[in-house]
Amino acid sequence: MTKQFTRSDIDSLAQRFRANLINSLSGFKSATLVGSTNGQVNNLAIVSSIVHVGANPPLIGMIMRPHTVTRDTLSNIKQQGFYTLNHVSTEWVDKAHQTSARYAPEESEFDAVGLTPQFSESYSAPYVRESEIKMGLKVAQHFTLLNDTEMVIGEIQELFIPESIIDDDGYANIEQASSVCISGLDSYHSTTRIAQFSYAKPHVKLTTK
Amino acid sequence: MTKQFTRSDIDSLAQRFRANLINSLSGFKSATLVGSTNGQVNNLAIVSSIVHVGANPPLIGMIMRPHTVTRDTLSNIKQQGFYTLNHVSTEWVDKAHQTSARYAPEESEFDAVGLTPQFSESYSAPYVRESEIKMGLKVAQHFTLLNDTEMVIGEIQELFIPESIIDDDGYANIEQASSVCISGLDSYHSTTRIAQFSYAKPHVKLTTK
Numbered sequence: 146m147t148k149q150f151t152r153s154d155i156d157s158l159a160q161r162f163r164a165n166l167i168n169s170l171s172g173f174k175s176a177t178l179v180g181s182t183n184g185q186v187n188n189l190a191i192v193s194s195i196v197h198v199g200a201n202p203p204l205i206g207m208i209m210r211p212h213t214v215t216r217d218t219l220s221n222i223k224q225q226g227f228y229t230l231n232h233v234s235t236e237w238v239d240k241a242h243q244t245s246a247r248y249a250p251e252e253s254e255f256d257a258v259g260l261t262p263q264f265s266e267s268y269s270a271p272y273v274r275e276s277e278i279k280m281g282l283k284v285a286q287h288f289t290l291l292n293d294t295e296m297v298i299g300e301i302q303e304l305f306i307p308e309s310i311i312d313d314d315g316y317a318n319i320e321q322a323s324s325v326c327i328s329g330l331d332s333y334h335s336t337t338r339i340a341q342f343s344y345a346k347p348h349v350k351l352t353t354k
Numbered sequence: 355m356t357k358q359f360t361r362s363d364i365d366s367l368a369q370r371f372r373a374n375l376i377n378s379l380s381g382f383k384s385a386t387l388v389g390s391t392n393g394q395v396n397n398l399a400i401v402s403s404i405v406h407v408g409a410n411p412p413l414i415g416m417i418m419r420p421h422t423v424t425r426d427t428l429s430n431i432k433q434q435g436f437y438t439l440n441h442v443s444t445e446w447v448d449k450a451h452q453t454s455a456r457y458a459p460e461e462s463e464f465d466a467v468g469l470t471p472q473f474s475e476s477y478s479a480p481y482v483r484e485s486e487i488k489m490g491l492k493v494a495q496h497f498t499l500l501n502d503t504e505m506v507i508g509e510i511q512e513l514f515i516p517e518s519i520i521d522d523d524g525y526a527n528i529e530q531a532s533s534v535c536i537s538g539l540d541s542y543h544s545t546t547r548i549a550q551f552s553y554a555k556p557h558v559k560l561t562t563k
Contacts, residue, residue, distance in 0.1 A: 148517040151476075155412055155510065158524070165524030167409035170489060170513070172384025172441060172528060173535035173545060174406070196405040196417055197383070199501040200376035203364055206417070206499075208405055232381060238548055239560050246554035257556065267360075280379060290415075291495045291507065292408040298500065301364065304379070308357040315367070315374030316538045319381060325548065326382035326535055329525045331563070332550040336382060336535065336543035339447055343540070345455035347466065351448050354540070 173326040180229035180271040181221035189254035190218040203301040231276035234323040238333040277322040382535040389438035389480040390430035398463040399427040412510040440485035443532040447542040486531040
């Protein structure tokens with residue numbers, strides 16, 4: 146049975162109910178840990194608002210709320226200009242979700258949840274050692290959206306990834322790396338490939354790779 | 355074996371290889387069909403760049419490339435100010451992917467791939483009848499990003515969703531509705547829930563819902 150919500154139906158919902166419902170509508174989202182530092186404390190925050198912006202130059206965007214639990218992360222990113230993005234694996238989704246608790250500014254979420262900060266030679270922001278796919282980014286653009294959320298677009302500066310999951314055409318099999326996705330605010334999912342399709346052409350039958 | 359790519363390694367990759375690799379790094383993405391019209395032709399385009407912007411007001415963003423196959427969709431959205439977002443189901447991922455072929459402007463992707471346009475009483479843009487979760491949106495903000503891609507943020511005006519998948523707290527079980535996700539440019543995945551967690555608090559053991 147299909148339920149129709151008008152805009153005024155949505156506006157009349159209880160705040161928490163509406164937040165859960167609307168957060169479900171954007172579909173499955175990547176589960177990513179953002180690593181950052183203020184020079185003293187290493188912060189780690191889970192985000193589900195990652196979006197591909199471009200491949201050349203390599204750009205990834207994310208949306209953050211300035212006055213919520215990710216405020217330390219956002220402040221570190223603005224101050225330092227660098228941060229890391231780390232894929233969450235099926236084996237430790239609980240630790241990843243626990244980073245969403247509101248820890249005191251002087252507490253490191255790495256220590257609190259039991260994940261390990263790791264530093265590369267060239268990069269000041271902390272990576273997650275346990276993460277199979279991780280990138281270091283430099284802020285490339287930063288602005289405020291109409292509802293006062295902030296969008297940060299970063300340029301990938303370095304990338305660590307298992308060599309075995311990269312196909313001949315460059316596709317990285319992130320399912321094989323046990324990367325997870327999120328629906329709503331708090332549901333974590335593993336994936337099963339249905340199909341990988343070839344480039345689609347008009348009036349030509351689609352083939353799988 | 356972990357492979358490290360520096361920024362100059364990434365910049366040296368062949369264009370297609372780089373596009374596939376970088377598109378894999380943003381993790382799993384929602385598979386969504388954008389419905390739009392110019393008043394004569396109903397267009398349908400698959401996008402994987404959907405991002406949650408806010409719940410109150412209900413806002414969803416997406417990133418589009420102005421000079422690619424989605425140019426008709428982008429032009430319709432700018433001209434009309436309205437469009438629909440429709441979740442892709444496991445049963446017809448092939449039809450959804452086929453909308454990415456470069457059809458002539460006068461051809462409707464609905465007809466070409468075998469999906470059915472559906473109109474609500476209050477709304478000019480076409481929905482996908484076969485889609486279980488679908489929304490009508492009005493453009494709320496539109497701007498160009500640093501790499502000349504365009505970000506469109508829409509306000510949800512109406513929503514159609516199976517009543518049975520909405521939990522008591524508002525969470526919509528999109529896995530139950532067979533919504534799929536995408537990795538890279540062309541890989542489609544179904545999901546299996548690992549866990550749904552309760553609200554995380556510092557120094558309190560995480561529980562599942």
